Amino acid sequence: MKSPRRLLCVLIVLASLIVPAGTAQASTESLKVQAGTDVVRTIDLASEDRVTLKFSAIGDVSSELRFWVAFANGTTIDYGETSEREMFFVSEVSGQFILHFDNSNSSSSKLVTLNYEVEHYYFGIPSVLLLIVAITVLLAGVAAGYIIMGKYS
Numbered sequence: 001m002k003s004p005r006r007l008l009c010v011l012i013v014l015a016s017l018i019v020p021a022g023t024a025q026a027s028t029e030s031l032k033v034q035a036g037t038d039v040v041r042t043i044d045l046a047s048e049d050r051v052t053l054k055f056s057a058i059g060d061v062s063s064e065l066r067f068w069v070a071f072a073n074g075t076t077i078d079y080g081e082t083s084e085r086e087m088f089f090v091s092e093v094s095g096q097f098i099l100h101f102d103n104s105n106s107s108s109s110k111l112v113t114l115n116y117e118v119e120h121y122y123f124g125i126p127s128v129l130l131l132i133v134a135i136t137v138l139l140a141g142v143a144a145g146y147i148i149m150g151k152y153s
Contacts, residue, residue, distance in 0.1 A: 066102035
């Protein structure tokens with residue numbers, strides 16, 4: 001009789017360790033944007049995701065390049081010639097957020113450092129907090145079950 005309970009407890013613990021794997025996404029990368037080219041990066045977003053993004057570019061002659069983004073709802077924003085940008089936004093719809101680093105009007109390459117973080121929200125609550133509450137309630141239920149079962153054995 002104890003074997004199925006132990007198996008259930010092990011499965012619950014494993015599930016609680018695997019579930020948080022997709023709760024947040026962050027990345028730091030360096031991109032080399034050659035002269036006369038355009039580099040594109042895509043980030044997949046869900047509705048209500050909070051995105052923090054920062055990039056900076058350096059180059060030999062000038063560090064500026066044309067930067068523009070395409071949001072999942074079809075909106076496009078052109079930030080013009082810039083060497084750095086910091087932005088925060090909340091995704092209104094699910095889809096792809098596309099970053100364009102355009103160096104087509106330059107004769108020298110640029111090194112772009114890109115940092116971004118995507119935090120997922122469910123029902124307006126950060127997914128990490130929601131997960132912690134769910135695991136706490138689950139563990140409290142398991143502890144209460146063992147206490148009750150201990151009284152009857």
